[in-house]
Amino acid sequence: MxxxxxxxxxxxxxxxxxxxxxxxxxxxxxxxxxxxxxxxxxxxxxxxxxxxxxxxxxxxxxxxxxxxxxxxxxxxxxxxxxxxxxxxxxxxxxxxxxxxxxxxxxxxxxxxxxxxxxxxxxxxxxxxxxxxxxxxxxxxxxxxxxxxxxxxxxxxxxxxxxxxxxxxxxxxxxxxxxxxxxxxxxxxxxxxxxxxxxxxxxxxxxxxxxxxxxxxxxxxxxxxxxxxxxxxxxxxxxxxxxxxxxxRGAHIYAELAGYGATCDAWHITSPAEDGSGAAKAMELAVRESGLSKRDIGYINAHGTSTHHNDLFETRAIRNVFGTHADDLIVNSTKSMIGHLLGAAGAVELIVCVKTIREGFIHQTMGTNVLDPACDLDYAVGAPVERSVTCALSNSLGFGGHNASLLVKKYER
Structure with missing residues (x-):
C-alpha cells in the first residue's frame, strides 16, 4: 500500500x-x-x-x-x-x-x-x-x-x-x-x-x-x-x-497526491501535435490521486510562449478534461520568470502550493490577445481570486518527456 x-x-x-x-x-x-x-x-x-x-x-x-x-x-x-x-x-x-x-x-x-x-x-x-x-x-x-x-x-x-x-x-x-x-x-x-x-x-x-x-x-x-x-x-x-x-509536529503545506510521466516518442523538440503524451501524464496524475477530473480547478501550464508548446498543451488539456476545461483556470508562471529549464517544474509546483494556500491565481503577464486556437481561460488581464483545493503542474521537455504533478489541500 x-x-x-x-x-x-x-x-x-x-x-x-x-x-x-x-x-x-x-x-x-x-x-x-x-x-x-x-x-x-x-x-x-x-x-x-x-x-x-x-x-x-x-x-x-x-x-x-x-x-x-x-x-x-x-x-x-x-x-x-x-x-x-x-x-x-x-x-x-x-x-x-x-x-x-x-x-x-x-x-x-x-x-x-x-x-x-x-x-x-x-x-x-x-x-x-x-x-x-x-x-x-x-x-x-x-x-x-x-x-x-x-x-x-x-x-x-x-x-x-x-x-x-x-x-x-x-x-x-x-x-x-x-x-x-x-x-x-x-x-x-x-x-x-x-x-x-x-x-x-x-x-x-x-x-x-x-x-x-x-x-x-x-x-x-x-x-x-x-x-x-x-x-x-x-x-x-x-x-x-x-x-x-x-x-514531529511538522507544518504541512499540502499533499502531493499524484504523478504522471510519459514520453511522446515523437520529435526531439516538438511535443506531439495532438497533445496525447501530455494528456496521458495528466490523466495518470489524476488517476493516482483518486480524485475526479472535476476536482481540479487550476493548472500551472508548461506554457513556454513557443507556438507549438502552447497550442499542443492546450489540446492536451482539452483532451483530458473535455467540457470541464472551460471551468479551469490555466496560467503560465514563465510569463514572469522566463523558462528556468530544469528548475521550471519545481518552482511552478511551489506556485501551485501557494495558490492552494491563498486562493490566488496569478495573471499570465504580458499576454494580451490570445491565439484563437488557444481557447482556455489563461488568467489574462488580471489575477483570479478563487478557492483551489486541487492543482496540476505540467512540464514538457525536449525529447518528448512529459510530467504532471497533482497537489491538493491537505485533509487529515
Missing part, C-alpha cells in the same frame, strides 16, 4: 526573488523578472533578453569555501535546499540520515565551465584546465552538494529530462517515500545556463524570442508569441511521509 506524502518545506531562487516569500510577493505583484542579458556581451547575438537571478550572493547562503567549489546551478540548489530544510523544521540529529535523501535535477549543468575551460585549452594549453572542471560541470552535482551540505545519506540521484527535470525529480522522490525507500526527500531542480553557448544554441534552434521588450517577451498563448525567454534559478521542496510529519 502506498504511503501518503506531504510537502512540509519549500525553497526557491528565482528572477523575481531569492527566497519563497520574496518570490511569492513578486508573483502576487505581477513582477516580470525579464531584462537585458548582463552575463555576457550580446552585441553579436539576436537574442538580448533573459530572466536572470538578481542580487544573489552565495556567501550569504553557505560558507565561502563550499561556494567556491560550486558553479551557480549548484549554489542555487544548495540555497533553495537550505531554505526548504529550515522551513520544514528538520534537524538531522533527530533523523536517521539514511532515511533522508535528495533528488535534484538539472537539464544542463554548467555549460559555463565547459566554455571557460575549453577557452583555456585553446589559449594556454590543457595543463591550465581547472582540476575541478568535472565536479563543477556535471549535472548531478546539484544533488551531491545539497546532500553534502545538509548531511543527507539516503537515496541521492539526479534526473536530466530537459525542461521536465525538476518535475520528474519531485515525482521520483514521491515514489521513494510512497514505497518505503525514505521518510523524507528534498527534491526539485536547478539551472543556470544563461551563457553564450546556450543562448546561441537555443536561438539557432528558433526556440528563443527575439523580442526586445521585456513586457512582451514571454507571452504564453498570445497570438504574437515567438519563443521562450531563458531563465535561471532553483526550486526545492521537502517531501515527507505523512505519519513521520505528524509525529
Amino acid at each position: 502506498k504511503r501518503r506524502v506531504v510537502i512540509t518545506g519549500m525553497g526557491a531562487v528565482t528572477p523575481i526573488g531569492n527566497t519563497v516569500p520574496e518570490f511569492w510577493d513578486g508573483i502576487r505583484n505581477g513582477t516580470v523578472g525579464i531584462g537585458e542579458i548582463s552575463k555576457f556581451d550580446t552585441e553579436a547575438y539576436q537574442v538580448k533578453l533573459a530572466a536572470e537571478v538578481k542580487g544573489f550572493d552565495a556567501r550569504e547562503r553557505m560558507d565561502f569555501k563550499s561556494a567556491k567549489r560550486m558553479e551557480l546551478f549548484s549554489q542555487y540548489a544548495v540555497a533553495a535546499a537550505k531554505e526548504a530544510f529550515e522551513d520544514a523544521g528538520l534537524h538531522m540529529e533527530e533523523e536517521d540520515p539514511y532515511r533522508v535523501g535528495t533528488i535534484v535535477g538539472s537539464g544542463i549543468g554548467s555549460l559555463q565551465t565547459a566554455e571557460r575551460e575549453y577557452g583555456k585549452i585553446l589559449e594556454r594549453g590543457p595543463a591550465r584546465v581547472n582540476p575541478l572542471t568535472v565536479p563543477l560541470m556535471i549535472s548531478n552535482m546539484a544533488a551531491g552538494n545539497v546532500a553534502i551540505q545538509l548531511g543527507l545519506k539516503g537515496k541521492c540521484t539526479s534526473v536530466t529530462t530537459a525542461c521536465a527535470s525538476g518535475t520528474h525529480s519531485i515525482g521520483d522522490a514521491l515514489r521513494a517515500i510512497q514505497y518505503g525507500d525514505a521518510e523524507v526527500m528534498l527534491a526539485g531542480g536547478s539551472e543556470s545556463a544563461i551563457c553564450p553557448t546556450a543562448v546561441a544554441g537555443f536561438t539557432n534552434l528558433t526556440a528563443l524570442t527575439t523580442s526586445t521588450d521585456p513586457a512582451r517577451a514571454s507571452i504564453p498563448f498570445d497570438r504574437d508569441r515567438n519563443g521562450f525567454v531563458i531563465g535561471e534559478g532553483a526550486g526545492i521542496v521537502v517531501l515527507e511521509e505523512l505519519e513521520h510529519a505528524k509525529k
